[in-house]
Amino acid sequence: MAPLVLGTMMNPLNSTMLATALTTICQSFGRNISDGAFLITPQYLTSTIGLPLMGRLADLYSPRKINQLGFLLVLMAGIIGTFAPSFSWLIVSRVILGLGTSAAYPSAMALVNKKYADEGRAVPGSVLGIISVAGLGSMALGPVLGGLLSQTLGWKGIFFINIPWVLVALWLARALPDTPPAEPISIRQLPARLDAPGILLFSSTLLTLLLLLLRPTFSWSGTGLLLALLLSLVIWERRQNNPFIDVRLFARQPSLLMVYISGMAASYVMYLLLFSLPQWMESVKHISPAHTGLLLLPMSLASAAAGLIISRYDSLLLKNVAGILCTAMTCAALFAVHADISLYLLTGITLLVGLSTGINPIANQASLYAEAPPGQIGISFGLYRTFGYLGAILSGSQLKTLYRQGISDKSFHLMAWFAVASCVLMILLFLPSISRKKQLAAEILR
Secondary structure, rough: HOOOOOHHHHHHHHHHHHHHHOOOOHHOOOOOOHHHHHHHHHHHHHHHHHHHHHHHHHHHHHHHHHHHHHHHHHHHHHHHHHOOOOHHHHHHHHHHHHHHHOHHHHHHHHHHHHHHHHOOOOHHHHHHHHHHHHHHHHHHHHHHHHHHHHHHHHOOOHHHHHHHHHHHHHHHHHHHOOOOOOOOOOOOOOOHHHHHHHHHHHHHHHHHHHHHOOOOOOOOOHHHHHHHHHHHHHHHOOOOOOOOOOHHHHHHHHHHHHHHHHHHHHHHHHHHHHHHHHHHHHHOOOOOOHHHHOOOHHHHHHHHHHHHHHHOOHHHOOOOOOOHHHHHHHHHHHOOOOOOOHHHHHHHHHHHHHHHHHHHHHHHHHHHHHHHOOOOOOHHHHHHHHHHHHHHHHHHHHHHHOOOOOOOOOOOOOHHHHHHHHHHHHHHHHHHHHHHHHHHHHHOOO
16 A cells, blocks of 8 residues: 555645745746746646556556556656756656656556455545545645755755655555456557547647647637647547547536536646745745745645545535635635735635645545446546646646746736636536535435
8 A cells, every 4th residue: 555655645746846946946047937837837737648548558457567657757757857957857857757647546546446346345435535635645745845855955856855755665566466457458459449549639639728828928820729629639539439538428427527627626726826825935025945845834734634624524515615615715815915924924824725725625526426427436537637637737827927027916916816716616616516416415325
C-alpha cells in the first residue's frame, strides 16, 4: 500500500509545491511572473491526456509495470528539472512530470481492485479513503514544502525532492504483485485498442484550447479550429466501441455532466487561489518563500482536517452546501487582501481557503459516486479527474493574463472576481440538483 500512496501523492504535491517557488524561479531566469503559467499548465495538460491513457495501458498490460513506468518518468523529470540550464528545460521537466505522475492513480486503483477481487471482496472504503486523503493532504502540504525547499535548497529543491521520493517508492514497489493481462496485446493491436485517433483529437483540442487561453488577444481563427476539433472528437468518439473519452456517458447521464462541470469550477477556484495567494504574498508583502510556506501551514492543516471531517457524513446535501458556502466566504474574503493587511487576518483568510479546498473535492466525489452508472465507476472517475485538470489549466492560463503587468492588489482583486464568477457557476449548478441529491441520499441510506 505504501508505494501506491507515495505514487498518488506525487501529482498534487508537485502541482502545489510550485506555488511558493514560482516567483523565485521566474526571478532566477529573468522572466516575467506571468510566465510562470508556462510551468503550471504543461503538467496539467499532459496529466489530462496521460490519466486516461495510462489507465487504458494499465488495463491492457500489467498495472505494476505501468506504475513503475510512471515512477521512472518522474525520476527523469526530477533530474532534468534539478539540472535544467534554461527555463525551457524546466517546461520539458514539467511535461514529463505530468505524464509520469498520471500513471500513479489508475495503476494504483487497478492493483487495489485486482487484490480484493481475487479475495472475492469489495474494496474497503478505508482503503479508498487512504488514497483520497493522501492526495488531498499532499496537495495542501505542497505550498509549505515548496517554500521550505526553495528557501533552503533554492528553486531546484522542488525538482530534486522527486529523486529520493521515487527511489524509495521503487524500492517499496518490489513487493507489488504482477498481474499480466488475460490476453497479450501485440504492438500492431495497440493503436486500435488505445483509440489512437481519439487520443490525437483529444490532445489537439486541449493544446489548441491552451494556446488560445495564453494569447493576449482573442483569435477567431483559433476559436474556429477549437470548435472544429471538439466537434470531430465528439463525432469520432460516439462511433467507437472503446472510446478514449466516453462522450456517450454524458448523454445517458446528464446529471453526471453537471457534477463534472461543478468539479471543474471548484478546481478552477482551488488552483487559482493555491497559485495566486503565495505569489501575492512574496511579490506584494515581500515575504520569503519559507515564511510564505509557514503562513500557509494552517491552510494545509485546515484542508486536511475539513476533508477528514466532512467525509464522515453521509448527507450529499450537507457536503455540497458546506463546500459552496466555504467557497463563497473565501471569495468574499479575497477582497480584504491588500498590501497593509495584518498577518493575522491574512492567516484567517488562508484558513477559509483551506476549508474550501478540503471540502469541495470530497463533496464532488461523493456526488460522482452516487451519480455514476453501475459498472462504469472507473470511467466516470477518470472523466472527473480530466475535468478537474481542465479547471487547473484554465486557472494557470488565467494567471498568465492577469499577472502580465506584474502582481499587485489590483490584479489580485481582479483574480478574485473570476473566482467569484466560478463560485456563482457552482451555485447555479447546485440549485437545480437539490431535489436530486435528496433522492440520491435517500437511496444510499436504504
